[in-house]
Amino acid sequence: MAIKYDKIIASEIISQFGGRPEMLVQVLHALVERYGYISDEAIRQVATELNISRAEVHGVVSFYHDFRTSPPAKHILKICQAEACQAMGSRQLTAHAESKLGVQMHGSTDNVTLEPVYCLGNCACSPAVIIDDKVYGRVDANKLDKLIDECGV
Amino acid sequence: MSNQVTVFVPRETSAVSLGAHDVAEKLAAVENVNVVRNGSWGASWLEPLVEVVVGDDRIAYGPVEVGDLDSLLEAGFLTGGKHPLCLGPISEIPYLKNQERWTFWRCGLIDPISIADFQAHKGFAGLQKAFEKGPEYVLDQIKTSGLRGRGGAGFPTGIKWQTVADTEGEQKYITCNADEGDSGTFSDRLLMEGDPLNLIEGMIIAGFAVGASKGYIYLRSEYPLTRRVLTKALLAARDSGWLGQDIQGSGFDFDIDIHIGGGSYVCGEETAMLESLEGKAGVIRYKPPLPAIEGLFGKPTVVNNVVTLGSVPLIMALGAEKYAEFGVGRSKGTLAFQLAGNIKRGGMVEKAFGLTLRELIEDFGGGTATGRPVRAVQVGGPLGAYLTAEQLDTPLDYEAFAEMGGMIGHGGIVVFDDTVDMAAQARFAMEFCAIESCGKCTPCRIGSVRGVEVIDRIVSNEDREENITLLNDLCDTMIDGSLCAMGGMTPFPVRSALESFPEDFNK
Ligand SMILES: Cc1cc2nc3c(=O)[nH]c(=O)nc-3n(C[C@H](O)[C@H](O)[C@H](O)COP(=O)(O)O)c2cc1C
Ligand code: SF4
Ligand code: FES
Numbered sequence: 001m002a003i004k005y006d007k008i009i010a011s012e013i014i015s016q017f018g019g020r021p022e023m024l025v026q027v028l029h030a031l032v033e034r035y036g037y038i039s040d041e042a043i044r045q046v047a048t049e050l051n052i053s054r055a056e057v058h059g060v061v062s063f064y065h066d067f068r069t070s071p072p073a074k075h076i077l078k079i080c081q082a083e084a085c086q087a088m089g090s091r092q093l094t095a096h097a098e099s100k101l102g103v104q105m106h107g108s109t110d111n112v113t114l115e116p117v118y119c120l121g122n123c124a125c126s127p128a129v130i131i132d133d134k135v136y137g138r139v140d141a142n143k144l145d146k147l148i149d150e151c152g153v
Numbered sequence: 154m155s156n157q158v159t160v161f162v163p164r165e166t167s168a169v170s171l172g173a174h175d176v177a178e179k180l181a182a183v184e185n186v187n188v189v190r191n192g193s194w195g196a197s198w199l200e201p202l203v204e205v206v207v208g209d210d211r212i213a214y215g216p217v218e219v220g221d222l223d224s225l226l227e228a229g230f231l232t233g234g235k236h237p238l239c240l241g242p243i244s245e246i247p248y249l250k251n252q253e254r255w256t257f258w259r260c261g262l263i264d265p266i267s268i269a270d271f272q273a274h275k276g277f278a279g280l281q282k283a284f285e286k287g288p289e290y291v292l293d294q295i296k297t298s299g300l301r302g303r304g305g306a307g308f309p310t311g312i313k314w315q316t317v318a319d320t321e322g323e324q325k326y327i328t329c330n331a332d333e334g335d336s337g338t339f340s341d342r343l344l345m346e347g348d349p350l351n352l353i354e355g356m357i358i359a360g361f362a363v364g365a366s367k368g369y370i371y372l373r374s375e376y377p378l379t380r381r382v383l384t385k386a387l388l389a390a391r392d393s394g395w396l397g398q399d400i401q402g403s404g405f406d407f408d409i410d411i412h413i414g415g416g417s418y419v420c421g422e423e424t425a426m427l428e429s430l431e432g433k434a435g436v437i438r439y440k441p442p443l444p445a446i447e448g449l450f451g452k453p454t455v456v457n458n459v460v461t462l463g464s465v466p467l468i469m470a471l472g473a474e475k476y477a478e479f480g481v482g483r484s485k486g487t488l489a490f491q492l493a494g495n496i497k498r499g500g501m502v503e504k505a506f507g508l509t510l511r512e513l514i515e516d517f518g519g520g521t522a523t524g525r526p527v528r529a530v531q532v533g534g535p536l537g538a539y540l541t542a543e544q545l546d547t548p549l550d551y552e553a554f555a556e557m558g559g560m561i562g563h564g565g566i567v568v569f570d571d572t573v574d575m576a577a578q579a580r581f582a583m584e585f586c587a588i589e590s591c592g593k594c595t596p597c598r599i600g601s602v603r604g605v606e607v608i609d610r611i612v613s614n615e616d617r618e619e620n621i622t623l624l625n626d627l628c629d630t631m632i633d634g635s636l637c638a639m640g641g642m643t644p645f646p647v648r649s650a651l652e653s654f655p656e657d658f659n660k
Contacts, residue, residue: 063417120376125171125197138171
């Protein structure tokens with residue numbers, strides 16, 4: 001995820017969406033996919049290239065949970081906090097993750113950023129977590145430990 | 154080639170979340186095995202559910218972990234051999250056999266991205282009928298079927314389509330709401346992963362009926378696998394002339410793009426979704442104007458849920474009367490109920506309206522996963538009331554549920570056992586509203602933050618009576634002063650928890 005921001009490549013990514021302002025949310029997703037977050041530099045460039053104000057871009061970035069404005073760790077671990085997962089112990093699982101990683105929700109170690117998510121559609125196999133873009137089901141403390149260890153130390 | 158064995162291993166989020174990719178990979182390396190990645194049948198508790206084609210049967214095994222494969226191969230499962238994981242022919246599994254499959258009938262059965270397989274199972278038959286008979290006929294059929302929106306509000310689909318058809322406009326849009334934000338729901342996902350061409354067909358039919366040439370699928374970002382399957386299905390449809398210019402020589406043009414949401418629950422509300430599709434923050438719009446009249450980019454727009462659109466092709470292929478035979482009263486057809494949370498046999502159950510929660514939770518679901526008594530059930534997502542174990546005999550239809558202050562919504566059923574702390578659940582409802590509020594109305598934005606604080610004070614026994622009164626007043630203010638159901642219905646789970654489980658607020 002530690003890819004350095006590059007104006008030329010960012011410009012290519014933005015132009016893939018035809019420079020259309022209505023593609024703003026999609027453009028931001030593409031930038032997050034590449035750079036992990038939306039930097040001030042990215043906000044300026046997106047505003048210029050889509051021909052909208054910086055405040056507008058800022059407004060959209062801050063509205064959506066998906067668009068973080070600081071770099072995440074190597075991996076992003078999201079634990080589902082919604083009801084079906086609560087019914088199967090996601091609160092305890094979250095507490096376990098926090099103590100194992102030594103950070104609170106929204107915090108990061110070098111390798112893992114811990115975040116909440118509200119439903120992964122895996123509610124029949126809860127509790128569910130997602131690491132980067134891979135969903136896991138029926139995750140207990142043991143399974144989570146293994147998954148976290150696989151993220152590296 | 155004759156001794157090739159076909160094995161189905163789902164490429165579906167739940168199955169994959171439990172190791173289906175590894176199982177598929179290992180099986181593909183076995184000589185003479187042809188692995189097909191199907192969707193899920195919806196019996197999620199059996200995932201990964203692997204099927205082996207033996208003669209005319211598909212013999213099911215599950216749940217299969219990669220570590221089970223050696224013993225399965227040894228037991229001769231490639232010829233349907235006996236094994237503790239063997240479930241017999243897929244068609245005989247009671248959970249599936251006792252359903253009434255309509256919208257989901259191809260889910261699990263076919264290779265989701267194969268046009269040939271789709272067409273071998275009535276795929277595009279509904280669209281061809283539509284092309285043959287014309288838009289008026291389609292509108293009539295959808296009205297006659299009694300189909301109502303499956304996204305939550307239950308609005309009659311035919312009337313919505315008629316409004317868009319009747320509104321003048323050079324450009325109209327079909328938007329598919331695939332934001333599926335309610336906890337406990339995954340039927341949209343199952344359909345998009347298991348039979349995406351069905352959704353595509355439904356959207357084309359809608360476009361043809363109302364005169365729209367462009368469709369969008371607004372897909373939640375929490376569904377990365379769904380996005381991959383949908384993208385492949387759209388490509389396959391385009392490559393075979395079922396999407397794009399002059400579809401199959403009909404003279405009708407229609408194309409579909411996928412837009413990914415930003416992880417915001419309110420963006421499932423239709424006007425917020427339209428804002429988001431326009432690239433903006435998902436702030437709710439005032440209604441009127443209705444999206445049907447001034448929707449996406451101000452143009453007449455159909456907004457329908459995935460399951461609503463996915464029910465259309467078969468209605469067209471088999472006839473509206475056939476669909477209307479299912480159900481009770483004004484709740485026609487089938488609903489994909491989803492059993493989630495603390496449930497032994499979680500998954501999707503498509504049944505005609507009118508069965509009871511108890512039948513679903515006990516007969517299909519087998520009770521709780523933990524084996525403890527059911528204490529609370531939340532139906533209809535995070536804005537749905539909490540029901541007690543005594544309220545499970547209410548028949549599931551829109552009207553009967555509304556009468557007892559509940560809602561069926563998108564059909565999600567989340568079960569909790571007797572270890573649940575209902576004060577914590579009430580607190581979470583307020584907290585979720587505070588996190589997800591679009592910010593437009595004060596009662597929702599501020600009220601929910603206050604709600605969390607007040608519940609905390611009640612639980613810690615600070616001025617209990619005053620604070621309970623305060624919480625009730627707060628709920629009234631939110632119900633009366635909110636523009637949409639986010640603020641307007643958050644009080645339902647809160648109040649029902651307080652009323653039905655007062656002891657949890659007084660420990
Ligand atoms: C807060 C909120 C969230 C909603 N989320 C969804 C959703 O995720 N999916 C959906 O189809 N409808 C959702 N709806 C309902 C939509 O506003 C709309 O009624 C529906 O998409 C219309 O399609 P239908 O008539 O086919 O159900 C939501 C409504 C509200 C108030
Ligand atoms: S009720 Fe809440 S989510 Fe709905 S419009 Fe008002 S502030 Fe936005
Ligand atoms: S509630 Fe956690 S996956 Fe749906």
